[in-house]
Amino acid sequence: MTTNFTATRAMFDLPEGVIYLDGNSLGPLPHAVKARMASTVAEEWGQMLIRGWNEAGWMEQPRRVGDRVARLIGAEAGSVVMGDTLSIKVYQALASALEMNPDRRVILSDSGNFPSDLYIADGLVRTLGQGYQLRVVAPEEVLDAIDDSVAAFLITEVDYRTGRRHDMKALTEKAHAVGALAIWDLAHSAGAVPVEVAARGADFAVGCTYKYLNSGPGGPAFIYVAPRHQESARPALSGWMGHAAPFAFDLDYHAGAGIERMRVGTPPILQLAALDAALDVWDGVDMADIRARSLELGDLFIEGVEAACPDLRLATPRAHRDRGSQVSFAHPEGYAIMQALIAEGVIGDFRAPEILRFGFTPLYISPDDVRRAVEILSRIMAEERWNRPEFRQRNRVT
Amino acid sequence: MTTNFTATRAMFDLPEGVIYLDGNSLGPLPHAVKARMASTVAEEWGQMLIRGWNEAGWMEQPRRVGDRVARLIGAEAGSVVMGDTLSIKVYQALASALEMNPDRRVILSDSGNFPSDLYIADGLVRTLGQGYQLRVVAPEEVLDAIDDSVAAFLITEVDYRTGRRHDMKALTEKAHAVGALAIWDLAHSAGAVPVEVAARGADFAVGCTYKYLNSGPGGPAFIYVAPRHQESARPALSGWMGHAAPFAFDLDYHAGAGIERMRVGTPPILQLAALDAALDVWDGVDMADIRARSLELGDLFIEGVEAACPDLRLATPRAHRDRGSQVSFAHPEGYAIMQALIAEGVIGDFRAPEILRFGFTPLYISPDDVRRAVEILSRIMAEERWNRPEFRQRNRVT
Numbered sequence: 179m180t181t182n183f184t185a186t187r188a189m190f191d192l193p194e195g196v197i198y199l200d201g202n203s204l205g206p207l208p209h210a211v212k213a214r215m216a217s218t219v220a221e222e223w224g225q226m227l228i229r230g231w232n233e234a235g236w237m238e239q240p241r242r243v244g245d246r247v248a249r250l251i252g253a254e255a256g257s258v259v260m261g262d263t264l265s266i267k268v269y270q271a272l273a274s275a276l277e278m279n280p281d282r283r284v285i286l287s288d289s290g291n292f293p294s295d296l297y298i299a300d301g302l303v304r305t306l307g308q309g310y311q312l313r314v315v316a317p318e319e320v321l322d323a324i325d326d327s328v329a330a331f332l333i334t335e336v337d338y339r340t341g342r343r344h345d346m347k348a349l350t351e352k353a354h355a356v357g358a359l360a361i362w363d364l365a366h367s368a369g370a371v372p373v374e375v376a377a378r379g380a381d382f383a384v385g386c387t388y389k390y391l392n393s394g395p396g397g398p399a400f401i402y403v404a405p406r407h408q409e410s411a412r413p414a415l416s417g418w419m420g421h422a423a424p425f426a427f428d429l430d431y432h433a434g435a436g437i438e439r440m441r442v443g444t445p446p447i448l449q450l451a452a453l454d455a456a457l458d459v460w461d462g463v464d465m466a467d468i469r470a471r472s473l474e475l476g477d478l479f480i481e482g483v484e485a486a487c488p489d490l491r492l493a494t495p496r497a498h499r500d501r502g503s504q505v506s507f508a509h510p511e512g513y514a515i516m517q518a519l520i521a522e523g524v525i526g527d528f529r530a531p532e533i534l535r536f537g538f539t540p541l542y543i544s545p546d547d548v549r550r551a552v553e554i555l556s557r558i559m560a561e562e563r564w565n566r567p568e569f570r571q572r573n574r575v576t
Numbered sequence: 577m578t579t580n581f582t583a584t585r586a587m588f589d590l591p592e593g594v595i596y597l598d599g600n601s602l603g604p605l606p607h608a609v610k611a612r613m614a615s616t617v618a619e620e621w622g623q624m625l626i627r628g629w630n631e632a633g634w635m636e637q638p639r640r641v642g643d644r645v646a647r648l649i650g651a652e653a654g655s656v657v658m659g660d661t662l663s664i665k666v667y668q669a670l671a672s673a674l675e676m677n678p679d680r681r682v683i684l685s686d687s688g689n690f691p692s693d694l695y696i697a698d699g700l701v702r703t704l705g706q707g708y709q710l711r712v713v714a715p716e717e718v719l720d721a722i723d724d725s726v727a728a729f730l731i732t733e734v735d736y737r738t739g740r741r742h743d744m745k746a747l748t749e750k751a752h753a754v755g756a757l758a759i760w761d762l763a764h765s766a767g768a769v770p771v772e773v774a775a776r777g778a779d780f781a782v783g784c785t786y787k788y789l790n791s792g793p794g795g796p797a798f799i800y801v802a803p804r805h806q807e808s809a810r811p812a813l814s815g816w817m818g819h820a821a822p823f824a825f826d827l828d829y830h831a832g833a834g835i836e837r838m839r840v841g842t843p844p845i846l847q848l849a850a851l852d853a854a855l856d857v858w859d860g861v862d863m864a865d866i867r868a869r870s871l872e873l874g875d876l877f878i879e880g881v882e883a884a885c886p887d888l889r890l891a892t893p894r895a896h897r898d899r900g901s902q903v904s905f906a907h908p909e910g911y912a913i914m915q916a917l918i919a920e921g922v923i924g925d926f927r928a929p930e931i932l933r934f935g936f937t938p939l940y941i942s943p944d945d946v947r948r949a950v951e952i953l954s955r956i957m958a959e960e961r962w963n964r965p966e967f968r969q970r971n972r973v974t
Contacts, residue, residue, distance in 0.1 A: 191618070191622040191623075193622070193623050193625070196625070198625060200625065200626045203626050204621075204625060204626045204628075204629075206622070206625060207617065207618070207621050207622035211617060212614070212617055212618055212622075215613055215614070215617050215846070216610070216613070216614060219605065219609060219610055219613050219792070219850070220589070220605070220610055222793075223602075223605050223792050223793055224589040224591070224604070224605035224610075225589075225591050227591070227594070227596060227598065227602060227604060227923060228598045228601050228602045228923060228925060229918075229923075230602075230793060231602075231793075236793055236794075262660065262661070262664065262841070263660070263815065263840060263841025263842055264841055264842070265813065265815030265816065265817075265840050265841035266660065266664060266813065266815075266840060266841060269813060273703060289827055292816075293816055293819070293825050293826060293827060294815050294816035294817075294819075294841065296827055296828075296829070297814045297815060297816060297819060297829040298813070298814060298815060300814060300828075300829050301810075301811065301812055301813060301814030301829065302812075304810070304812075305671060305703065305704070305812050306703070306704075307706075308705075308706075314827065339825075386842070388842065394617070394621050394845070394846055395620075395621060395628060395629075395634055395842070395843075395845035395846070396634075396842050396843050396844035396845040396846065396847070396848070397844075398844075399841070412699075412702070413699065414699055414700075414702075414703050415663065415664065415667060415696070415699060416695045416696060416698060416699030417661065417663030417664075417692050417695060417696060418663065418690075418691055418692035418695060419663075419692075421691070421692075421695060425928070426928060427691050427737075427927060427928055428691060429687060429691060429694055429712065430694075430698075431694070431695040431698050431699065442661060442663050442664060443660070443661025443662055443663035443664060443692065443797070444661055444662070444784070444786065444793070444794050445793075445794050446794035446795075446796075446844050446847050447792070447793035447794040448613070448792055448793070448794065448846050448847050448850060449794070449844050449846050449847055450794070452617070452846060520627075525625060525626060525627075527626060529825060530823070530824060530825055
């Protein structure tokens with residue numbers, strides 16, 4: 179193992195007394211972001227003003243940062259661009275893919291997909307009319323459901339609730355064998371598990387950066403378009419930043435070269451600066467080490483919890499190859515149990531109706547943290563603390 | 577006049593020796609943003625982590641800040657929400673409007689509109705097919721072109737190049753008289769001129785915040801939907817944050833109540849924090865005072881430049897009612913003249929092929945600044961400095 183996890187942990191601000199197992203929802207703050215945000219605000223915006231677009235390199239930021247993300251998902255340089263939110267990027271990928279496969283009318287997805295992906299697909303289908311439809315099957319039925327009626331599938335590699343991991347290679351190959359396009363949502367993959375979008379032949383990939391890439395709340399999303407499609411994909415959201423010459427102010431739209439056309443509006447420079455600084459943590463980190471350590475942490479947690487808390491049912495596949503970087507347990511009192519854990523400084527999260535999620539991100543979580551989290555959870559379960567009224571109040575949104 | 581412009585000017589960081597006449601492109605940094613960004617990053621993100629969505633009020637931010645913007649554009653409370661970029665908000669407004677007027681196929685716009693609006697409309701028309709079309713006429717022909725073939729018009733109130741201002745009242749009334757919907761882009765209006773979207777009967781309005789509202793590079797956009805349409809407008813970009821119950825994780829989409837449905841993905845909390853702090857400048861500012869002072873500054877500039885620089889041709893309407901808050905002059909050497917001005921600390925900008933733009937934002941620009949800018953411009957013109965090679969190099973994007 180070449181990655182120094184003691185060193186990466188030291189790069190994060192983590193509150194005293196907290197074991198943070200929710201990096202799969204919002205990554206913690208890398209120290210370096212603070213100075214970077216201060217200088218982006220005071221020195222770039224404050225002093226350069228409009229000149230920042232040139233002098234501070236703001237205009238190139240979505241592409242330059244995109245290349246840093248590309249390395250982490252096995253994408254070719256120049257094939258990833260940052261911007262907008264993941265939902266918007268899903269819309270872009272889907273709309274382009276459907277046009278590239280004009281004789282078919284079906285988007286295939288699964289019921290384990292993050293709901294926003296399904297909502298966006300449903301919205302696009304309604305906008306298009308003309309017989310377009312969204313077909314949603316169970317996660318384990320996806321492979322069989324890929325047939326020659328499918329224009330494109332939209333699959334999230336790692337299930338947001340269970341951590342179940344799809345087989346990207348098998349599904350992509352099947353799609354291509356029947357003439358369908360493969361769109362992968364990497365929200366729970368980028369920075370969590372090794373991803374090889376290029377080697378796996380993904381047509382499009384999208385993802386967010388505020389989870390395992392630690393860009394902060396509302397950090398920009400990314401979109402990958404395979405180089406073979408970049409010059410033919412028509413951007414449905416044809417904003418000026420994706421124009422071939424944004425500052426020529428032509429009245430007519432001409433799509434920019436390559437991945438640039440997937441830019442839409444003015445990029446969120448402050449959030450991009452936070453992301454750029456957060457990505458420094460990844461210099462010298464090997465994704466294979468991340469994977470090995472994250473599985474080790476997950477196994478440690480599963481063993482500990484199963485030994486001490488028989489009422490919690492493992493909701494994540496036990497096999498390494500079938501899971502991502504999070505571990506989930508189910509319990510009818512899941513909500514109150516999670517509140518009790520948070521009160522003790524162990525922060526995971528809850529997904530209705532009964533899933534407790536725990537993310538194991540080796541950049542800042544150690545085996546000792548996991549052992550301590552198991553102890554605390556065991557105590558809560560033994561004392562049936564979920565019955566305490568203060569943990570039953572549902573006034574929280576996440 | 578009740579607004580204290582000496583006090584508002586003191587709220588901004590402005591670099592030494594700079595007269596900043598480009599707030600119509602990127603507003604300068606309000607002091608308050610620095611401390612707010614630092615605390616949002618270190619205290620909210622860093623210490624609250626995922627709990628910030630509840631404890632720091634992140635989840636309500638798009639709506640809460642939307643209400644602050646609503647006041648500045650004459651919108652009803654609860655009818656504006658923040659997020660995404662202006663191009664995305666244009667897409668949302670257009671897609672919803674077309675569906676509300678299903679028997680018509682024409683989007684009307686004008687050649688003075690900001691190109692991204694036209695590009696987005698063109699992209700939507702291509703996605704929809706089925707005979708939809710974008711009709712673009714000259715700015716002065718818009719009123720006559722509003723006929724009963726028009727589903728919706730998409731008009732930017734103040735022209736980004738010339739500062740020419742459309743008559744929002746007349747155009748909106750004509751649209752309604754023929755059964756068309758009115759979508760107003762307020763990019764160069766919000767914070768620049770008094771806007772009364774509710775009183776004028778606008779159906780939709782959109783705008784950005786990084787110009788006159790000083791939210792910083794890439795600050796979030798806004799969308800207004802008239803209360804009478806809020807429950808019927810279907811969101812084409814149906815992301816989870818616009819769902820009636822985002823954290824129920826239903827597989828099916830149900831649009832949220834009112835303006836909430838125009839939210840899409842996870843909101844950009846860092847950029848929203850910058851905007852929120854920047855909006856504090858507007859407490860105690862009367863838009864009528866802003867308008868009176870901005871016209872006074874514009875007149876002072878026009879008189880001065882016309883007296884001293886006969887080669888510069890005024891490109892902005894002279895009549896107060898026909899112009900916004902910027903003044904533009906045209907010159908074949910506009911690009912090089914603007915570079916020469918910037919070298920002297922007078923920052924405006926250039927829009928191809930020959931427009932020099934100067935924004936007059938009374939929050940931080942005084943009559944003395946205008947007089948000094950006129951002197952500097954006069955000297956540049958008298959010395960024909962545009963011939964200097966260093967000002968002719970076109971290596972800049974903005």
